[in-house]
Amino acid sequence: MDKSILTKIFKICIILLVCIGGFFLIRYSFSIILPITLVLLLTSSMEPAVKFLQQKAKFPRPLASIVILFILLFLLVGILFLVVTEIYEGIAYLAEILPERFHQFGAIVEYYFQTTILPLYEQIFRFFNELSPSDQLFIQDYFSNLFQHFGSLVGVFFQQLLLSVPRNLAIIPESLAIAFFILFASFLLSADFPRVKEFFAGHVPKKWSEWLQHLVYYMKRSTLGYVKAQIILITISFHIIFFGLLFIGVEHALTIALFMILVELIPFVGTGLLFIPWIGYSFLSENYSLTIGLAVVYGIVIVVRQLIEPKIYSVNLAIHPLAWLIAAFIGLKMFGLAGLILAPIFIVLFKGMYDSGFFRWLIHYVNGKT
Numbered sequence: 045m046d047k048s049i050l051t052k053i054f055k056i057c058i059i060l061l062v063c064i065g066g067f068f069l070i071r072y073s074f075s076i077i078l079p080i081t082l083v084l085l086l087t088s089s090m091e092p093a094v095k096f097l098q099q100k101a102k103f104p105r106p107l108a109s110i111v112i113l114f115i116l117l118f119l120l121v122g123i124l125f126l127v128v129t130e131i132y133e134g135i136a137y138l139a140e141i142l143p144e145r146f147h148q149f150g151a152i153v154e155y156y157f158q159t160t161i162l163p164l165y166e167q168i169f170r171f172f173n174e175l176s177p178s179d180q181l182f183i184q185d186y187f188s189n190l191f192q193h194f195g196s197l198v199g200v201f202f203q204q205l206l207l208s209v210p211r212n213l214a215i216i217p218e219s220l221a222i223a224f225f226i227l228f229a230s231f232l233l234s235a236d237f238p239r240v241k242e243f244f245a246g247h248v249p250k251k252w253s254e255w256l257q258h259l260v261y262y263m264k265r266s267t268l269g270y271v272k273a274q275i276i277l278i279t280i281s282f283h284i285i286f287f288g289l290l291f292i293g294v295e296h297a298l299t300i301a302l303f304m305i306l307v308e309l310i311p312f313v314g315t316g317l318l319f320i321p322w323i324g325y326s327f328l329s330e331n332y333s334l335t336i337g338l339a340v341v342y343g344i345v346i347v348v349r350q351l352i353e354p355k356i357y358s359v360n361l362a363i364h365p366l367a368w369l370i371a372a373f374i375g376l377k378m379f380g381l382a383g384l385i386l387a388p389i390f391i392v393l394f395k396g397m398y399d400s401g402f403f404r405w406l407i408h409y410v411n412g413k414t
Contacts, residue, residue, distance in 0.1 A: 055410045079222050079229075086230045087237065088264070090116070094234055109234035113227065127302060137296050152328050255405070263396030270392045273356045277349065278305055281315065284345050292337030315345055367391060 070077060090112050097108035175183070233240065244253075285304050289297035304315045319342040326335040371394075375387035397403065 052410050059406060059410070079226055082226050083229045083233060086116075086226065087233045090230070090234050091237060094237075105238075106231075106235040109231055113231055113234070117227075131299060131302075133296060133299060148329050149325070152330075259397065259400040259402060262400035263393060266392045266396035266399065270388065274309075276356055277353060278308055280348060280352065281305065281308055281345055284348060285315065285341060288337075288341035288344065292334065292341065294334075294337075314349075315342065319345075 090109065093112045093115075094105065094108045097103040097111060098105055101108075103111065282301055282305050286297055286301040289300055294300065304318055307317050308315055319338060323335055323338045323342065326332075326338060371387040371391040375390065
């Protein structure tokens with residue numbers, strides 16, 4: 045076999061091994077990689093503001109870093125306070141109206157049972173009595189096994205639910221420790237950022253350094269484009285939901301709109317996760333005016349997003365919506381629900397690598413042109 049072909053095969057094997065190793069590294073070291081990545085992202089996002097205070101206000105760099113970090117913390121705490129306040133008021137409102145709503149829902153279920161389920165049961169019972177004894181015994185055994193299996197599934201579900209409580213409580217101190225690490229590491233890295241850059245510039249070959257800067261630039265551009273697109277879409281959806289709920293007279297419209305936007309942040313889920321059950325309940329409770337109002341608001345949200353989403357993504361990222369769907373499917377198959385949530389991050393990083401010419405470099409590397 046030609047030596048050049050063997051060289052290409054060898055290089056392709058190296059690339060595949062690196063990809064496989066990277067996959068397992070991300071999959072099994074994600075809890076370690078994520079805080080470090082957040083530190084790097086937080087530090088890089090703070091850098092323009094730190095430079096501004098350092099040059100315009102003549103702040104020492106450590107002081108500028110800690111001031112910007114405290115401003116970000118203050119904004120975050122302020123937003124969390126407003127959200128928690130709205131959630132508290134919403135929960136208090138729900139606690140006030142839920143007993144009445146459950147009573148209405150119980151009356152609806154009772155009416156449906158008497159008018160639909162009970163006559164159907166009587167028909168089935170008459171049909172059952174007309175069967176032969178062997179058929180009756182077969183049906184009894186089948187349903188007995190079915191209910192036993194269902195009971196065991198319910199028991200396992202509640203067992204896992206109870207076992208998850210201490211695990212979830214154990215996450216709280218770990219999360220606080222990780223948050224402290226991210227803040228402290230971000231401050232240290234930001235305070236010495238120029239020296240860190242100089243260190244890496246002195247120990248990394250110039251060609252690699254230029255290529256890495258080029259790659260980071262395009263990945264940052266793709267990431268900012270994705271964040272900008274999400275902010276635009278979420279802002280539009282929030283205003284439609286908020287003013288729509290206000291118009292149809294729903295109380296605590298701000299709290300509900302905030303909940304809707306939190307659900308909207310979950311990729312490929314959308315506000316239908318909350319709107320559809322709400323519309324169904326309103327219809328069953330014979331509140332037809334609210335049903336029509338909610339359906340109209342939800343319909344406007346869906347139509348507007350379908351009209352503007354491809355345009356916003358194409359302007360900010362130049363990525364076709366089909367690519368997002370494919371990324372979500374691959375992420376779901378490889379990483380489960382976490383992969384569904386992380387799919388947009390992977391596709392944004394992939395877009396940045398493509399724009400930077402990384403894949404062209406790989407082709408040139410295989411062909412021996414680098």
